[in-house]
Amino acid sequence: MKKIISYPLSLLFCFLFLCIICLFEVIQFICFNVFGYKAHKYSVDLLSISLLKILLVIITTAEVEFKGELPEGKPLIFVSNHQGLYDIIGITWFLRKYHPKFVSKIELGKGIPSVSYNLNHGGSVLIDRKDPKQALPALKKLAEYIEATNRSAVIFPEGTRSRNGVPGTFASSGLKVLCKYAPNAWVVPVTINNSWKIFRYGSFPLGIGSHLKFTIHPPIEAKGCDYNTLFEKTEKAIVEEIVGNK
Numbered sequence: 001m002k003k004i005i006s007y008p009l010s011l012l013f014c015f016l017f018l019c020i021i022c023l024f025e026v027i028q029f030i031c032f033n034v035f036g037y038k039a040h041k042y043s044v045d046l047l048s049i050s051l052l053k054i055l056l057v058i059i060t061t062a063e064v065e066f067k068g069e070l071p072e073g074k075p076l077i078f079v080s081n082h083q084g085l086y087d088i089i090g091i092t093w094f095l096r097k098y099h100p101k102f103v104s105k106i107e108l109g110k111g112i113p114s115v116s117y118n119l120n121h122g123g124s125v126l127i128d129r130k131d132p133k134q135a136l137p138a139l140k141k142l143a144e145y146i147e148a149t150n151r152s153a154v155i156f157p158e159g160t161r162s163r164n165g166v167p168g169t170f171a172s173s174g175l176k177v178l179c180k181y182a183p184n185a186w187v188v189p190v191t192i193n194n195s196w197k198i199f200r201y202g203s204f205p206l207g208i209g210s211h212l213k214f215t216i217h218p219p220i221e222a223k224g225c226d227y228n229t230l231f232e233k234t235e236k237a238i239v240e241e242i243v244g245n246k
Contacts, residue, residue: 002208003201006058010205013057020050021114028117041099044118048093055086058208060198062086064094068218075146075153075182076219079175079234080190081167081242082156084199087192088115090214091154099151101142103174105129123151127174129159139174143181153178157235165196167239172231179222179230189217189234191241215241 024047031039052062070076076098080087091100102124109126110116119126123145125138146153155178157170179185193213200207217237220230 003205006201006205006208009058009208013054013206014204016054016057017051020047020054021112024050025113025117028114028121032117032121040122044092044122045096047114047118048089048096051086051089052093055198055212058198058206060208060210060212062090062212062214064090064214064216066216068216070098070188070216070219071186073150075150075185077146077175077178077182077185077187077222078152078154078190078216079187079238080154080156081192081238082158082161083165083192083194083196084161086195086198086212087156087161088154090192090195090212091190094214095152095154095216099123099149100154101125101146101151103127103139103142103153103155135174136177139177140181143178143185146178147182147184153182162196163199165194165242167242170231170235170238172227175231175234176227179227183223185222186219187222187230187234188219189237191215191217191238193241193243217241 024043027043028040031043055062078095078100088102102119104119104124104126106126106128108115109119125142127135127138142153155174157175158168159171162168194210195212197207197210220233222230
């Protein structure tokens with residue numbers, strides 16, 4: 001029954017989604033090229049909250065829970081499980097205070113209005129997963145950027161999204177590079193629940209009646225912490241909070 005109801009709601013949602021990302025493609029271009037970084041950042045924040053609000057069309061909501069205070073004036077590395085497109089949208093809005101920059105696959109860098117523009121011009125880095133040699137300097141550049149600006153990086157160590165909410169294998173190499181070149185960073189585990197349910201049937205129709213939750217765990221100072229211990233603690237914090245994985 002839910003799937004039948006989702007067809008008309010999904011059509012409306014997709015129409016609104018397309019309108020918003022096409023509109024903000026233009027808005028981002030103007031903000032970035034005429035007014036600079038701050039205006040572009042503000043336009044991306046507005047884009048994100050707009051895309052979160054239209055989740056109501058498919059009877060879906062999203063919330064964030066902070067389980068600890070995040071340090072001020074320090075570079076942060078958010079490490080999260082990955083379930084779908086709305087992971088990026090939610091993190092961009094809920095963690096906007098920290099200017100999140102993403103480690104994203106290179107395929108997202110073209111062809112998607114607003115999303116591709118922001119990834120290419122907002123400070124994020126695009127990784128070719130088939131070319132490890134390209135990934136290292138890109139990660140190094142991002143780490144040096146957050147170290148210098150006290151902003152934040154976001155990395156999904158699974159590499160690809162889970163289609164059923166069950167977490168995949170976490171790769172440690174990307175986080176290790178970020179920690180090496182941003183030595184003053186704090187690592188913040190993030191658990192995302194239920195965003196996979198939006199695409200439970202594939203691209204269309206969309207799943208309805210879900211509640212997305214972003215859990216921001218207490219930060220871990222990377223300096224002085226053995227990397228293997230740091231990675232294990234980070235992965236454990238993320239995985240233990242995934243619904244159905246306890």
